[in-house]
Amino acid sequence: xxxxxxxxFRSRGETFDDLRQVAALGLVKAVDRYDPExxxxxxxxxxxxxTGEIKRHFRDHxxxxxxxxxxxxxxxxxxxxxxxxSQTIPGRRPTVAEIAEHADLSEDDVRxxxxxxxxxxxxxLDAELPGSDDGYSLGDALGAPDPALDTVVDREAxxxxxxxxxxxxxxxxxxxxxxxxxxxSIAEQLGISQMHVSLLISRCCGRVRxxxxxxxxx
Numbered sequence: 001x002x003x004x005x006x007x008x009f010r011s012r013g014e015t016f017d018d019l020r021q022v023a024a025l026g027l028v029k030a031v032d033r034y035d036p037e038x039x040x041x042x043x044x045x046x047x048x049x050x051t052g053e054i055k056r057h058f059r060d061h062x063x064x065x066x067x068x069x070x071x072x073x074x075x076x077x078x079x080x081x082x083x084x085x086s087q088t089i090p091g092r093r094p095t096v097a098e099i100a101e102h103a104d105l106s107e108d109d110v111r112x113x114x115x116x117x118x119x120x121x122x123x124x125l126d127a128e129l130p131g132s133d134d135g136y137s138l139g140d141a142l143g144a145p146d147p148a149l150d151t152v153v154d155r156e157a158x159x160x161x162x163x164x165x166x167x168x169x170x171x172x173x174x175x176x177x178x179x180x181x182x183x184x185s186i187a188e189q190l191g192i193s194q195m196h197v198s199l200l201i202s203r204c205c206g207r208v209r210x211x212x213x214x215x216x217x218x
Contacts, residue, residue: 001043002027005050009058019054026053071116077103078113157215161208169204176201 005026006019030046058072081103085094094102100110125139162170172190175181183201187194 001046002050005047006054009054014058019057022054022057023050026050029053071112074105074109074113075116076113077105078110079117081105157212158208161211165204165208169200172197172200173204 002023003020006016006023009019010016026049027046030042030049033049034042034045036042078099081099082094085098085102089098096107096110096114099105100107103110105113125142126137128137162173165173168190172186175186175189176183181189183194183197187197190197
């Protein structure tokens with residue numbers, strides 16, 4: 001009986017030998033707790049006890065990440081519904097709508113259950129990205145803090161002072177720091193010497209810096 005119950009969970013990512021051990025533990029607990037004076041057959045008490053022990057094993061030991069019990073239940077209902085429908089719909093996989101109707105679930109619940117179908121274990125960040133031929137790993141796809149965030153306060157602090165500069169100086173600073181143009185290119189475009197461009201950039205930056213520092217002190 002215990003082996004038969006363990007066999008029901010054979011295709012869920014755990015070895016059958018381990019499932020048999022868990023089922024045997026459930027059987028021992030059922031023997032210890034069974035009270036024949038209540039008049040119930042031993043099997044009617046042992047089956048839910050063993051099944052509960054196996055499910056508890058999956059819940060406590062097989063999930064790498066903590067998944068809410070509700071999502072685990074959705075996963076099981078979606079899996080059973082998909083298996084049932086696959087026998088009646090040959091040649092294709094059942095749709096979300098069909099699974100939802102068969103399992104009496106909403107389509108959002110079905111999607112949540114589907115996402116949990118392969119969630120017993122987590123991939124290493126060193127695992128290669130699916131379909132990647134360049135050796136990129138999951139870790140390479142992780143986001144990182146935007147370095148531009150560190151300049152937000154500075155940008156806001158100088159915005160008003162930059163707007164107050166003469167038009168030519170604003171244009172030079174825009175070409176140099178936003179257009180990434182060289183000083184010689186700016187000089188050629190404006191018809192002035194590179195030395196003059198360098199002097200204007202230094203003077204404007206110094207003036208804006210002094211004004212921002214003064215504003216910060218007040």
